[in-house]
Amino acid sequence: MTAPKLLIMGPPGAGKGTQSSNIAETYGVEHVTTGDALRANKQMDISDMDTEYDTPAEYMDAGDLVPDEVVNAIVEKALNDADGFVLDGYPRNPAQADELEGMTDLDVVLAVSVGREELLTRLTGRRVCDDCGTNYHIEYDQPDQEGVCDGCGGELIQREDDTREAAENRLDVYEENTEPVIERYRDHDGFVEVDGEQSPDEVWADIQQAIDNHTA
Structure with missing residues (x-):
């Protein structure tokens, strides 16, 4: 079997990073x-x-957004250099989806679905060690001692983009810009929607089955 070409999509907090690593x-x-x-x-x-x-680098050093046409070119280079891939975090809008169609053919499109309230619980409950950067969660992944990192003893903090207001805004932006992209992929032969509110192991089992079914 040739290495598969996969796209994983879903809102912030859906667990795409964990499943992409798997x-x-x-x-x-x-x-x-x-x-x-x-x-x-x-x-x-x-x-x-x-x-x-x-x-x-000059955009990044200046703190400016990198233009879409530059992002498109860099993603295309990364995909061309890869022997199979799982693409995570692109495309974010219909214009980028148009560009992606011209870059490659996808074998499987995975859409991880999680309800808004569950996403807000996940996002606002995240705590990060101010020293080593280890992630915890006040409900799902608690440290041994409240507010203290198990690994280095550093203070656990809530990042600014994990506050309720910031999380609501991130989800609003996602719903406006990226959900329409998911809708356009529903007609793709390899489109599979995955219930992201299951345990990570159950989500992974569904993803494996979807990939195997469409790439065997």
């Missing part, structure tokens, strides 16, 4: 995210694109 390890494919692809190609020469800067 996919990459089990199927021997690259886990491609826009963030990783940007960091790996930050010195890429984009001077021919008539953009403000000549490399992605």
Whole structure:
């Protein structure tokens, strides 16, 4: 079997990162995210694109959003360099979905579905060690001592983007921009919707079955 080409989609807090890591390890494919692809190609020469800067690094150093056309080019390079992949975090909008269609043919499109209230519980309950960056959750993954990292003893904090207001905004942006992309993929032969409110192991079992069914 040739290495599969997979797309995983779902809202913030759906567990895409965890499941993408499982996919990459089990199927021997690259886990491609826009963030990783940007960091790996930050010195890429984009001077021919008539953009403000000549490399992605200059946008990143200035704290500016990298333009869509640059993101598209970097994702295409990452996919072309990979012998099979699971694409996570792209496309985020219909315009990027149009670009992706011209880059590659997908074997499976996984849509991880989780209700809004469950997502808010997951997002707002996350706590991060201020020293080592280890993640915990006040409900699902508690440290031995409240507010203290098990590994290094650092203080556990709530990041600004995990507050209720920030989480609501992230989900609003997702619903407006990315949910329409999922709808357009429902006609894809390899589209599978997965119940993301199950345990991580149950979600993984469903994902494995979906991949195996469409790539055997």
